[in-house]
Amino acid sequence: MKCEELLKLLNEYVDGTVDPAICTEFEQHMAGCNPCQVVVDNIRKTITLYKNGQPCELPVECRDRLHAVLRERWNQAPPAK
Amino acid sequence: MPHTVPDSQLVRRAKAGELAAFEELVSRHERQIYTRAFRILQNSHDAEDVTQQAFLSAVENLGQFREESSFATWLYRIATFAALKLIRKRKGLDTISLEAATEPQEDYASIPHPEYIADWRQSPEQLVHRHETRQLLDDALAQLDEKHRLVFVLRDVEGLSVAETAATLELSEANVKVRLLRARLQLREQLTQTLGNPARRLVHEHHHH
Numbered sequence: 001m002k003c004e005e006l007l008k009l010l011n012e013y014v015d016g017t018v019d020p021a022i023c024t025e026f027e028q029h030m031a032g033c034n035p036c037q038v039v040v041d042n043i044r045k046t047i048t049l050y051k052n053g054q055p056c057e058l059p060v061e062c063r064d065r066l067h068a069v070l071r072e073r074w075n076q077a078p079p080a081k
Numbered sequence: 082m083p084h085t086v087p088d089s090q091l092v093r094r095a096k097a098g099e100l101a102a103f104e105e106l107v108s109r110h111e112r113q114i115y116t117r118a119f120r121i122l123q124n125s126h127d128a129e130d131v132t133q134q135a136f137l138s139a140v141e142n143l144g145q146f147r148e149e150s151s152f153a154t155w156l157y158r159i160a161t162f163a164a165l166k167l168i169r170k171r172k173g174l175d176t177i178s179l180e181a182a183t184e185p186q187e188d189y190a191s192i193p194h195p196e197y198i199a200d201w202r203q204s205p206e207q208l209v210h211r212h213e214t215r216q217l218l219d220d221a222l223a224q225l226d227e228k229h230r231l232v233f234v235l236r237d238v239e240g241l242s243v244a245e246t247a248a249t250l251e252l253s254e255a256n257v258k259v260r261l262l263r264a265r266l267q268l269r270e271q272l273t274q275t276l277g278n279p280a281r282r283l284v285h286e287h288h289h290h
Contacts, residue, residue: 057112058132
């Protein structure tokens with residue numbers, strides 16, 4: 001396997017959906033190619049960071065407006081019981 | 082209200098008409114909804130609008146929510162659709178599809194090779210708690226083309242499958258895959274430039290085994 005081929009299969013490898021035979025080839029390539037190994041590791045960490053990142057703070061005025069609007073709507077038409 | 086009260090119980094109380102229970106649900110999820118909307122829309126005003134719409138729609142549809150999924154999943158789905166709808170509206174598109182049919186299909190030949198290759202100086206577990214990290218993640222996401230960003234956010238941030246992402250964006254699965262690869266590689270490049278250890282930078286020699 002060449003580095004370019006590895007690049008095309010990156011998604012499937014990282015997501016664990018790659019065919020087992022290809023997975024072996026992929027790992028053999030990585031064992032002898034440090035840069036590809038680091039790229040795969042970087043990609044995994046990139047995804048983890050986005051998945052586990054902290055949510056933004058909601059600006060206070062925005063939160064107050066949101067709750068006011070929702071209360072008003074609720075009082076006009078509460079969910080059917 | 083202690084967080085030990087599960088969402089499902091609050092949902093039942095809200096369905097029975099208890100506003101306080103609904104407000105607790107809003108307080109628990111508003112930051113997540115706002116963040117998701119912001120990641121899709123890249124604009125705080127629009128993100129606020131979508132957050133409001135999503136919760137209003139939750140008030141209106143709570144009676145029909147059959148609790149087959151968690152409240153969070155149900156709500157996040159509503160918010161995602163509201164955000165995508167706003168994007169379509171912004172573009173003046175009436176069609177459901179997010180792009181013109183003439184948009185060329187991307188292929189793997191044009192995928193750029195990784196350039197800055199280096200181990201990161203810190204683990205994601207350490208980075209997640211740093212204030213600067215969120216700014217870095219937001220900045221990197223903002224630099225993606227919208228078509229790549231949407232695929233990445235739905236698939237990797239929201240956790241939809243490739244098939245679900247394709248259905249939501251009305252794209253082929255092949256197109257989702259190639260866009261996802263592009264997005265992941267571009268984000269990797271960007272984050273590694275800041276987070277990578279320059280002393281351990283590697284050069285890719287494109288060797289052929």
